[in-house]
Amino acid sequence: MYKSSLVLTVFFVSYVNVIHTATTKKDHVPGRSALDNFPLVDGHNDLPHNLYLKLNNTLKGFHFDKNLTGDAVFGSSDCSCHTDLQRLRKGKVGAQFWAAYVSCDSKSENAVVRTLDQIDVIKRLINRYNNDLELVTTADGIIDAFNRKKIASLIGVEGGHSIGNRMSVLRLFYELGVRYLTLTHVCHLDWAESAEIDKTNSSTIGLTNFGKKIVLEMNRLGMLVDLSHVSYDVMKQAISVSRAPVIFSHSSARAVYNHVRNVADDVLVKVKENGGIVMVNFYSGFIASANATIRDVVNHINHIVDIAGIDHVGIGSDFDGVPDTPVGLEDVSKYPDLFDLLSELNPDRWTIKHLEKLAGRNFLRVFKEVEKIKESLISEPPAEDLLEISNQV
Numbered sequence: 001m002y003k004s005s006l007v008l009t010v011f012f013v014s015y016v017n018v019i020h021t022a023t024t025k026k027d028h029v030p031g032r033s034a035l036d037n038f039p040l041v042d043g044h045n046d047l048p049h050n051l052y053l054k055l056n057n058t059l060k061g062f063h064f065d066k067n068l069t070g071d072a073v074f075g076s077s078d079c080s081c082h083t084d085l086q087r088l089r090k091g092k093v094g095a096q097f098w099a100a101y102v103s104c105d106s107k108s109e110n111a112v113v114r115t116l117d118q119i120d121v122i123k124r125l126i127n128r129y130n131n132d133l134e135l136v137t138t139a140d141g142i143i144d145a146f147n148r149k150k151i152a153s154l155i156g157v158e159g160g161h162s163i164g165n166r167m168s169v170l171r172l173f174y175e176l177g178v179r180y181l182t183l184t185h186v187c188h189l190d191w192a193e194s195a196e197i198d199k200t201n202s203s204t205i206g207l208t209n210f211g212k213k214i215v216l217e218m219n220r221l222g223m224l225v226d227l228s229h230v231s232y233d234v235m236k237q238a239i240s241v242s243r244a245p246v247i248f249s250h251s252s253a254r255a256v257y258n259h260v261r262n263v264a265d266d267v268l269v270k271v272k273e274n275g276g277i278v279m280v281n282f283y284s285g286f287i288a289s290a291n292a293t294i295r296d297v298v299n300h301i302n303h304i305v306d307i308a309g310i311d312h313v314g315i316g317s318d319f320d321g322v323p324d325t326p327v328g329l330e331d332v333s334k335y336p337d338l339f340d341l342l343s344e345l346n347p348d349r350w351t352i353k354h355l356e357k358l359a360g361r362n363f364l365r366v367f368k369e370v371e372k373i374k375e376s377l378i379s380e381p382p383a384e385d386l387l388e389i390s391n392q393v
């Protein structure tokens with residue numbers, strides 16, 4: 001009895017689905033068309049770190065215009081590599097934040113200098129491939145580049161260790177074109193704790209007074225405050241002190257998969273109040289316990305919309321920075337499949353207009369607001385605070 005009614009139900013549901021698909025297929029616009037209307041902005045790609053690891057930042061023998069899928073170095077299994085120009089184009093990427101990242105090993109040594117190397121290699125890459133890439137430092141610049149069919153290329157510094165505890169370096173990074181600073185990477189700083197602390201629930205300093213002043217100085221400069229990688233406490237403290245909307249350049253939802261790199265629901269509520277954005281990370285290890293697929297990414301995106309609303313979600317793949325990618329989202333050519341799938345699974349939520357928000361409209365709103373707040377703070381003097389410790393870099 002139970003079994004036969006289940007079979008009937010399954011039959012009925014499939015039948016309804018068939019009818020539904022048949023009636024909607026005809027005039028259903030594929031989700032990927034959103035990416036032709038508005039630039040897809042990806043919050044985080046670690047290609048520059050791979051240029052350092054594999055080529056010591058030497059571009060002479062690097063062929064970014066070739067399909068690198070089968071390349072001996074950039075296509076090999078020991079390279080966390082997912083990016084080249086052909087695949088970026090196929091993936092309809094409109095704007096990319098390239099991460100200027102140096103490992104925490106350099107923290108008390110030469111982090112600042114090595115970060116300059118990474119900013120420099122990003123600029124050399126953009127110049128070398130300037131038929132396709134264009135250095136962009138403003139929200140309007142993203143739209144202009146998109147209209148000229150260029151991939152807007154922005155720079156984000158991943159990890160506060162890169163500023164060597166100095167406001168001066170933060171300001172000069174801005175002058176070099178850097179538009180976000182991730183407050184920490186995986187190491188704790190003298191002024192902020194990383195998400196690693198949440199693994200043992202042993203938070204002590206959170207965001208210190210100096211850390212809060214860094215956030216305020218970033219607001220004054222027009223530098224986006226990136227809270228991916230910081231601890232739960234630092235997320236909340238930074239949001240409450242920031243005068244501008246914040247971003248998570250590459251983080252997903254803790255309620256969907258409990259990992260310290262993801263954002264908890266109560267923080268998602270704060271992001272909504274703050275007007276900020278969580279740009280969803282695709283890394284298999286952050287989105288599911290095993291066998292991650294594109295469906296898991298859909299679940300993270302939908303959860304963030306459920307809690308924070310449609311205006312506070314974006315994309316921050318983490319391509320080139322992770323050893324495993326989900327089935328269906330293997331490299332930068334696959335974003336259109338994600339947009340198709342969202343609209344296929346839930347056409348009522350994921351209208352083309354809403355897919356444009358996910359792709360880039362939400363991020364553009366945040367960036368413009370950060371620029372507006374910079375303008376409003378134009379008469380505020382630069383912060384002259386020094387970190388009161390002896391082991392400055």
Ligand SMILES: *[C@@H]1O[C@H](CO)[C@@H](O)[C@H](O)[C@H]1NC(C)=O
Nearest residue numbers: 052053055056057058114117
């Ligand atoms: C990489 O380049 C730096 C200078 O930028 C140099 O000091 C270092 O020896 C180089 N490493 C390798 C493995 O070539």
Ligand SMILES: *[C@@H]1O[C@H](CO)[C@@H](O)[C@H](O)[C@H]1NC(C)=O
Nearest residue numbers: 067068069070086087090333
């Ligand atoms: C790159 O090459 C791989 C393997 O040959 C192929 O599957 C893929 O479609 C190619 N990508 C592009 C954008 O041509």
Ligand SMILES: *[C@@H]1O[C@H](CO)[C@@H](O)[C@H](O)[C@H]1NC(C)=O
Nearest residue numbers: 197198199200201202232258
């Ligand atoms: C840390 O706290 C969270 C929330 O209270 C809890 O779920 C988790 O199990 C704790 N982790 C450790 C390692 O104690």
Ligand SMILES: *[C@@H]1O[C@H](CO)[C@@H](O)[C@H](O)[C@H]1NC(C)=O
Nearest residue numbers: 284288289290291292293327
């Ligand atoms: C993941 O896939 C492997 C083999 O493909 C399978 O053995 C395993 O049961 C799967 N794990 C889960 C949690 O589904």
